[in-house]
Amino acid sequence: MVIRWFQKNIYVLFLLPGLILYTVFMVYPLTSALGFSLFSWDGLVRGAYCGLDNFRTVLQQAPYNIRFWNALKHNTIFFGITFVLQSTLGLFLAVLFTRQRRGYGLLQTLFFLPYTLSMVIVGFLWLLLLNPTWGAFNKALHLLGLGKWAQPWLGQTETALFTVIMVNAWRWLGFPILVFKAGLQGISEEYHEAARVDGANGWQVFRYITLPLVMPTIGMVTILTFIWIFNTFELVFVMQGSSGNPYYSTDILGTFFYRTAFGDSTTGGEPGQIGIASAIAILMFLIVAIVSYFGVRMIRQSEVEY
Amino acid sequence: MHERSTVLKRWVVEGAIYLLLIVLAFIFVYPIFLMIITAFKSTREIFMNPFGLPRVWSFETFGKVWQRAHFNTYFLNSVTVTLVSTVLVLTCSSLAAYALSRYQFRLSNFYYMFFLAGIMITIRLGILPLFLLMRDLNLLNTHWSLVLTYAASGMPMSVFLLTGFFKTIPKDLEYSARIDGCSDLQIFYRIMLPLVRPGLATVTIVNFVPWWNDFFFPLLFIQSDHLKTIPLGMTIFFGQFMTDWGMLFAGMVIASVPLLVLYLAMSRQFISGLTAGALKG
Numbered sequence: 001m002v003i004r005w006f007q008k009n010i011y012v013l014f015l016l017p018g019l020i021l022y023t024v025f026m027v028y029p030l031t032s033a034l035g036f037s038l039f040s041w042d043g044l045v046r047g048a049y050c051g052l053d054n055f056r057t058v059l060q061q062a063p064y065n066i067r068f069w070n071a072l073k074h075n076t077i078f079f080g081i082t083f084v085l086q087s088t089l090g091l092f093l094a095v096l097f098t099r100q101r102r103g104y105g106l107l108q109t110l111f112f113l114p115y116t117l118s119m120v121i122v123g124f125l126w127l128l129l130l131n132p133t134w135g136a137f138n139k140a141l142h143l144l145g146l147g148k149w150a151q152p153w154l155g156q157t158e159t160a161l162f163t164v165i166m167v168n169a170w171r172w173l174g175f176p177i178l179v180f181k182a183g184l185q186g187i188s189e190e191y192h193e194a195a196r197v198d199g200a201n202g203w204q205v206f207r208y209i210t211l212p213l214v215m216p217t218i219g220m221v222t223i224l225t226f227i228w229i230f231n232t233f234e235l236v237f238v239m240q241g242s243s244g245n246p247y248y249s250t251d252i253l254g255t256f257f258y259r260t261a262f263g264d265s266t267t268g269g270e271p272g273q274i275g276i277a278s279a280i281a282i283l284m285f286l287i288v289a290i291v292s293y294f295g296v297r298m299i300r301q302s303e304v305e306y
Numbered sequence: 307m308h309e310r311s312t313v314l315k316r317w318v319v320e321g322a323i324y325l326l327l328i329v330l331a332f333i334f335v336y337p338i339f340l341m342i343i344t345a346f347k348s349t350r351e352i353f354m355n356p357f358g359l360p361r362v363w364s365f366e367t368f369g370k371v372w373q374r375a376h377f378n379t380y381f382l383n384s385v386t387v388t389l390v391s392t393v394l395v396l397t398c399s400s401l402a403a404y405a406l407s408r409y410q411f412r413l414s415n416f417y418y419m420f421f422l423a424g425i426m427i428t429i430r431l432g433i434l435p436l437f438l439l440m441r442d443l444n445l446l447n448t449h450w451s452l453v454l455t456y457a458a459s460g461m462p463m464s465v466f467l468l469t470g471f472f473k474t475i476p477k478d479l480e481y482s483a484r485i486d487g488c489s490d491l492q493i494f495y496r497i498m499l500p501l502v503r504p505g506l507a508t509v510t511i512v513n514f515v516p517w518w519n520d521f522f523f524p525l526l527f528i529q530s531d532h533l534k535t536i537p538l539g540m541t542i543f544f545g546q547f548m549t550d551w552g553m554l555f556a557g558m559v560i561a562s563v564p565l566l567v568l569y570l571a572m573s574r575q576f577i578s579g580l581t582a583g584a585l586k587g
Binding site: 036124 | 338402404417431435494518544551555561
């Protein structure tokens with residue numbers, strides 16, 4: 001009976017392994033994270049149902065609320081600077097690369113090179129290069145006659161976050177360049193020619209023809225960047241430790257969540273708070289989900305046809 | 307006269323663009339270049355002469371890192387975990403995508419959307435339930451915890467990409483194979499799989515790179531030193547040899563060279579693979 005049924009509906013056997021794998025190890029953890037956040041926890045043991053208490057703790061009770069808003073602010077700055085860099089420099093380079101010239105293929109390959117490095121390697125590499133006494137970066141500044149700019153980039157609250165953001169941009173920028181370029185190449189040459197025949201100059205063609213057509217790609221990459229930055233953790237953890245040194249000046253939601261969930265080894269081993277950490281994870285999810293939703297809607301509305 | 311000045315102007319502009327691109331490319335590549343040449347120097351030479359080429363190209367430090375700092379073990383672990391995860395996700399996602407794209411059944415669209423829902427969400431947000439699940443299944447501190455997490459989180463994008471590929475194959479092929487007496491499974495792996503090989507390559511690259519580089523899940527799931535993957539092993543190594551910069555740079559080079567070489571050898575496939583998700587999404 002059973003065998004006969006499976007013979008007739010063999011697609012079920014094809015679908016099942018993947019479905020089980022995905023449901024058990026991805027859908028189940030993601031959905032039960034919400035449940036976790038609604039209970040009080042004693043270590044790894046679940047206690048009583050406590051409604052939205054964990055969320056209240058994160059948003060209103062010190063020191064959690066201070067850390068949360070601080071981390072959220074840093075994520076926003078992180079995203080803001082990365083967004084500006086990729087939509088100016090990144091887009092500019094992508095536009096240049098769409099022109100077929102000798103050697104551009106190689107140059108483009110080089111821009112993408114850091115993207116293949118692990119975040120851990122990127123973090124450690126720049127940690128050594130930016131070392132205040134022995135690092136190559138400050139030494140290079142001295143060689144270039146910019147010695148007075150040399151400083152402990154990662155050790156000061158004023159420069160640490162910005163430095164981490166730039167290190168991340170160094171690894172990341174190749175990706176938007178490539179996607180922008182692919183988007184630009186999808187635009188039919190006819191539009192450009194038609195505009196030129198009508199007497200538009202190079203900038204006008206870009207501003208009124210190319211840019212609107214490539215807007216959906218820019219929007220998509222912006223959303224991906226946002227999602228990525230609001231989930232990231234490694235770079236700050238490797239370079240600045242789990243509490244975002246110095247003085248939480250590089251703390252982001254990823255590291256805040258990690259400390260809360262798995263204990264803070266840097267400040268004497270405060271044990272993990274599963275309920276509160278789950279609330280943080282849900283808040284992170286909500287931020288990403290809401291922003292992506294409106295982002296995608298804006299992209300749909302901005303799509304143009306000629 | 308007019309003609310000549312515009313030609314000249316174009317040359318100047320082209321030259322300026324080349325110069326700008328080369329300067330920027332230098333910023334992106336030089337730190338990696340510096341990492342590689344520094345790995346050949348002694349710690350003393352690194353501090354005295356940070357930018358010059360090494361006086362002697364010595365592989366001694368690499369050997370030390372490989373043996374003494376257990377990089378051979380970490381490396382093998384990374385290869386094992388990435389390889390098994392890739393095989394698992396390729397098997398599961400190609401079978402599922404095949405079922406979803408070639409068979410008509412109730413709910414097929416629902417299952418497709420069910421898989422797709424995972425594309426925008428990172429599994430990291432479910433790390434606490436996942437951690438407890440792994441503990442209850444006695445999988446903590448095993449490679450299986452990583453393999454299952456990676457393969458499960460790779461499913462949405464892989465199913466999405468492969469469904470697209472399967473849909474482009476004409477139905478006639480399937481019918482004629484069936485007339486020749488092929489079973490469903492035979493049609494799948496004799497006829498369909500070879501036809502979606504580019505899709506399988508894309509799925510491999512999309513998943514392989516982040517898994518090889520992943521640090522987050524090994525950090526939480528793996529405690530025993532002999533089970534650690536390269537990115538996690540690196541952090542131990544950095545704590546141990548903080549002052550021995552020669553060792554540190556050699557370790558970083560060993561950890562990053564496989565992907566760098568692979569990328570330079572097949573940059574076209576890498577680029578199309580890694581941007582595929584973003585463009586189609």
